[in-house]
Amino acid sequence: MKRVLFASAFFMLLLNSESISAQKTYRICGRVVDEKGNPLSMAYVTLEQPVKTAVTDENGKFCIEGLGAAIYHLHISYLGYNCIHDCSADLTLGDVWLDLSMQPEVQKIQGIEISGESLGTRQTLAGLPTEVTQKAEIIAHQRSNLIKSLEYIPGLKAVEIGQGLAKPLIRGLGFDRVVVTDQGVKQEGQQWGADHGLEIDAYGVEEIEVVKGPLSLLTGSDAIGGALLLKAPAVPAEGTFSGEATMAGHSVNDYGAFSLGLKGNHRGWFSHLRSSLISYADYRVPADSFFYNNFRLPIYQHRLKNTAGHERNIQVGTGFINLRSTTRISYSDYFSKAGFFPGSHGIPTLNKIFPDGSSRNIELPYQEVFHKKAIVNQIFYKNGLKWNLTGGYQDNLRREWSKFHTHYPNQKPPIVNSDLELELRLKTLNFSTEAESIDEVAWRVGILVQHQWNKTNGYMFLLAPYRRTQAGGYALYRGGVSQHFHYSAGLRYDYGYMHIDSVFSEYSGQVKSRKIKNSYNSFTFSTGFQWQVSDKLQWVLSLGKGFRLPSAMELSANGIHHGSFRYELGDSALKPENMYQLDAGLFYQGHQMSLHFSPFLAYAPDFIFLTPTGSYNLPDGSPVAEADAGQVFVYRQARALRAGAEFKWVRYWSSGFYYSIRGDYVYATDFDYPLPFTPPASINFNISRTYSWKFGNLSLGTSVNATAAQHRVARNEPPTPGYIVQNLYFAFKYLRYSLMLQWVNIWNKKYFNHIAFYRIIELPEAGSNLQLMITIHF
Amino acid sequence: MKKIFLLIVFVVSLFIIFPSCEKNKDTIKPVIELHEPAEGDTLWVGEEVHFEADFRDDEELKAWKVDIHNDFDNHGHKSVLAEEEPWLYTQSWNFEPGLRNKHVHTHEIVVPVTVNGKPIATGPYHVMVYCTDAAGNEAWTVVKVQIAHRP
Numbered sequence: 034m035k036r037v038l039f040a041s042a043f044f045m046l047l048l049n050s051e052s053i054s055a056q057k058t059y060r061i062c063g064r065v066v067d068e069k070g071n072p073l074s075m076a077y078v079t080l081e082q083p084v085k086t087a088v089t090d091e092n093g094k095f096c097i098e099g100l101g102a103a104i105y106h107l108h109i110s111y112l113g114y115n116c117i118h119d120c121s122a123d124l125t126l127g128d129v130w131l132d133l134s135m136q137p138e139v140q141k142i143q144g145i146e147i148s149g150e151s152l153g154t155r156q157t158l159a160g161l162p163t164e165v166t167q168k169a170e171i172i173a174h175q176r177s178n179l180i181k182s183l184e185y186i187p188g189l190k191a192v193e194i195g196q197g198l199a200k201p202l203i204r205g206l207g208f209d210r211v212v213v214t215d216q217g218v219k220q221e222g223q224q225w226g227a228d229h230g231l232e233i234d235a236y237g238v239e240e241i242e243v244v245k246g247p248l249s250l251l252t253g254s255d256a257i258g259g260a261l262l263l264k265a266p267a268v269p270a271e272g273t274f275s276g277e278a279t280m281a282g283h284s285v286n287d288y289g290a291f292s293l294g295l296k297g298n299h300r301g302w303f304s305h306l307r308s309s310l311i312s313y314a315d316y317r318v319p320a321d322s323f324f325y326n327n328f329r330l331p332i333y334q335h336r337l338k339n340t341a342g343h344e345r346n347i348q349v350g351t352g353f354i355n356l357r358s359t360t361r362i363s364y365s366d367y368f369s370k371a372g373f374f375p376g377s378h379g380i381p382t383l384n385k386i387f388p389d390g391s392s393r394n395i396e397l398p399y400q401e402v403f404h405k406k407a408i409v410n411q412i413f414y415k416n417g418l419k420w421n422l423t424g425g426y427q428d429n430l431r432r433e434w435s436k437f438h439t440h441y442p443n444q445k446p447p448i449v450n451s452d453l454e455l456e457l458r459l460k461t462l463n464f465s466t467e468a469e470s471i472d473e474v475a476w477r478v479g480i481l482v483q484h485q486w487n488k489t490n491g492y493m494f495l496l497a498p499y500r501r502t503q504a505g506g507y508a509l510y511r512g513g514v515s516q517h518f519h520y521s522a523g524l525r526y527d528y529g530y531m532h533i534d535s536v537f538s539e540y541s542g543q544v545k546s547r548k549i550k551n552s553y554n555s556f557t558f559s560t561g562f563q564w565q566v567s568d569k570l571q572w573v574l575s576l577g578k579g580f581r582l583p584s585a586m587e588l589s590a591n592g593i594h595h596g597s598f599r600y601e602l603g604d605s606a607l608k609p610e611n612m613y614q615l616d617a618g619l620f621y622q623g624h625q626m627s628l629h630f631s632p633f634l635a636y637a638p639d640f641i642f643l644t645p646t647g648s649y650n651l652p653d654g655s656p657v658a659e660a661d662a663g664q665v666f667v668y669r670q671a672r673a674l675r676a677g678a679e680f681k682w683v684r685y686w687s688s689g690f691y692y693s694i695r696g697d698y699v700y701a702t703d704f705d706y707p708l709p710f711t712p713p714a715s716i717n718f719n720i721s722r723t724y725s726w727k728f729g730n731l732s733l734g735t736s737v738n739a740t741a742a743q744h745r746v747a748r749n750e751p752p753t754p755g756y757i758v759q760n761l762y763f764a765f766k767y768l769r770y771s772l773m774l775q776w777v778n779i780w781n782k783k784y785f786n787h788i789a790f791y792r793i794i795e796l797p798e799a800g801s802n803l804q805l806m807i808t809i810h811f
Numbered sequence: 812m813k814k815i816f817l818l819i820v821f822v823v824s825l826f827i828i829f830p831s832c833e834k835n836k837d838t839i840k841p842v843i844e845l846h847e848p849a850e851g852d853t854l855w856v857g858e859e860v861h862f863e864a865d866f867r868d869d870e871e872l873k874a875w876k877v878d879i880h881n882d883f884d885n886h887g888h889k890s891v892l893a894e895e896e897p898w899l900y901t902q903s904w905n906f907e908p909g910l911r912n913k914h915v916h917t918h919e920i921v922v923p924v925t926v927n928g929k930p931i932a933t934g935p936y937h938v939m940v941y942c943t944d945a946a947g948n949e950a951w952t953v954v955k956v957q958i959a960h961r962p
Contacts, residue, residue: 382955647874647945647949648905649876649903649941649943650903662878664941664949705833706836748838749949752838
């Protein structure tokens with residue numbers, strides 16, 4: 034290590050011999066502060082060539098003297114903070130003073146930082162719209178679950194299954210078209226499932242980067258619509274031990290949560306722990322009946338029966354940090370059990386929805402999810418490169434429990450676990466390596482390998498067991514034509530192999546799934562430009578391609594989907610799905626205001642759809658063997674187009690007064706019909722006032738969300754009327770204590786969410802909800 | 812600043828006048844009017860079922876289906892006796908192309924006396940009727956009936 038440094042220093046000395054030989058000497062002095070402007074003492078300031086190190090004093094100041102007239106590169110490091118590598122000082126014109134501000138270490142997983150960050154939007158790939166949100170902001174918008182709490186970000190919506198579970202939808206694409214990564218490892222659940230939610234502890238999230246466009250270049254298959262990149266918990270500062278306890282309650286479903294976080298660092302050895310317990314009862318809706326398929330059915334006591342649930346999470350991490358590397362091992366265990374409204378499984382009949390005497394019990398049907406994840410990560414700097422090595426193992430076990438029912442005349446309940454309808458177990462092993470040069474003009478190359486095993490069980494057949502292997506490599510170059518014009522361009526190649534087992538059903542006497550052995554190749558690219566027109570105005574433009582390998586469901590499904598009761602038929606000849614997206618963006622940062630506008634246009638020549646055939650027979654003419662099946666749906670590929678825009682306008686005054694307007698719109702079509710799950714246009718107004726004093730602050734605010742009606746619907750998707758909902762917000766912070774009170778849907782408005790799981794059976798959204806959250810830092 | 816707003820107005824207006832690329836858009840479900848059997852009717856073992864329904868669609872009808880299955884497990888009262896077998900019936904028919912309305916009257920469905928060699932399990936059953944149009948929009952309706960031996 035040292036030898037390499039000396040060798041490179043010697044080499045550079047030869048190159049710079051001219052400037053070194055100059056007689057007069059100069060010095061670099063400066064001051065290092067943290068993100069709040071407090072001086073950082075004992076920070077290391079290292080000169081690259083010649084190798085010289087200075088340590089900052091108690092005022093954060095340092096000086097390196099005796100330097101020739103040349104341009105010098107410096108590294109500044111401080112435990113628990115991001116190292117500064119891109120600092121250079123030009124001593125050709127005399128002594129230099131540097132004011133350096135360091136940011137707390139929040140591990141950058143897939144993030145490239147490009148100048149122009151001050152405009153509020155950091156970009157992973159130049160030009161691709163990206164929003165970074167911190168824990169404080171997520172808490173300020175806290176709702177029933179993590180994804181719902183992120184809905185204030187224009188272009189992001191939550192597909193909710195009741196109150197406790199949700200998955201993200203970015204610009205109208207969701208399910209397995211949006212990637213979620215945690216500490217650089219792709220979260221693998223059952224992304225294609227209609228009732229699948231994200232297995233992440235909402236209280237453990239510290240920073241999320243939301244990318245609203247194809248990120249396949251860096252994350253591989255599936256990131257067609259966008260990605261949510263969850264950052265690793267920040268490394269605590271040296272010699273500190275701190276904690277945080279949070280208690281939360283929501284009135285709409287008698288929700289209670291307790292979460293504890295602890296972290297410490299002793300001489301570079303750090304550890305962190307997060308544990309959360311959540312429990313909620315059946316949620317209340319502002320309706321006493323619902324009207325579904327010509328039946329009017331009662332909702333007893335305004336509560337949706339059996340929508341209760343609970344969650345238990347633990348996340349631990351430990352590692353070592355020094356000036357040149359960070360090593361971390363983390364493990365998380367997520368468990369949730371959530372009931373389904375019985376009317377959503379099969380025909381909603383009166384006896385199914387009659388109260389069972391308790392609003393907190395969970396009866397059939399319900400789901401259980403166990404998600405275990407272990408991640409090993411090492412980041413180190415060597416030979417002017419930043420290396421990032423990550424290994425991950427995930428075990429996702431999901432069980433759907435429903436009273437034994439069958440679609441075959443001769444199927445008897447299993448003897449063990451007779452009500453286990455479906456068990457899906459997915460194990461995933463990932464490994465990735467990435468090297469990135471730390472100069473402003475930089476290469477970044479990486480490779481990723483992933484292997485998955487999926488096993489199934491239960492009395493219902495949905496999906497055959499499968500194994501999938503993927504491997505990919507990418508190279509990304511970013512550079513600048515001038516100080517105001519930056520660009521990035523990248524290329525990626527992926528190989529995928531899918532092996533699906535054949536399954537024979539003794540009840541139907543048919544092969545439910547034929548053996549499939551498919552391999553796939555895919556090239557992806559991404560290009561982007563950033564033009565800093567002035568201090569205030571920035572334009573961006575990007576063109577990228579996302580891809581997705583066909584899922585096991587799409588290739589081999591052959592049966593009734595539990596819940597939706599559709600007969601789904603896969604197609605083993607499906608090819609990878611590709612989507613080309615053109616993004617433009619405009620950022621204007623004026624005096625106490627900012628404006629952000631980002632339109633996009635995306636085209637997929639081979640989008641995979643579940644298409645209704647209108648027929649009750651399979652395409653070969655044979656009748657469906659199962660009873661209770663509706664028409665046959667087949668997976669097919671056809672072109673699709675999406676277009677839309679988001680905007681954000683923020684205005685604030687030094688007095689603490691703030692207002693913002695955010696909005697989004699998506700248009701999506703397959704040239705015959707609109708795409709399903711297209712969220713309607715929405716606009717959000719927010720006004721707040723913050724009073725600050727020496728020891729704390731107090732904020733008061735209100736937000737109004739207006740959502741348009743959605744009449745552009747796919748076949749068998751009901752149109753949804755528009756609505757307006759108002760919320761109130763009160764937050765109080767004093768020293769180590771903070772309290773937040775929110776009143777969501779203050780008018781107890783009855784409305785429907787077009788993309789909610791229960792929308793299809795005409796169930797309204799939750800009613801008025803009072804939320805309290807108390808956090809104590811220690 | 813003015814230019815920026817003009818650009819926003821331009822892009823937004825593009826979306827508003829975005830050409831509706833969709834040609835044959837039909838998202839309206841067909842309508843099923845099931846006259847017979849009606850809710851609470853009794854179907855007699857060994858006899859024909861009097862089935863009468865009207866199907867309607869704004870464009871073109873495609874197919875319809877009848878699905879009869881037991882409703883035993885919903886109650887918990889009636890357990891299937893080992894010597895009885897519940898009846899499952901599914902059958903689908905296609906409409907002649909081009910139809911918008913169709914009145915169906917049939918006695919084709921017969922309640923069997925035995926299922927898989929065992930006597931039919933009597934009790935509550937669901938009669939489900941499905942209907943699709945040419946575009947693939949689907950409607951369904953259900954009635955609850957009793958299957959019993961004629962006294």
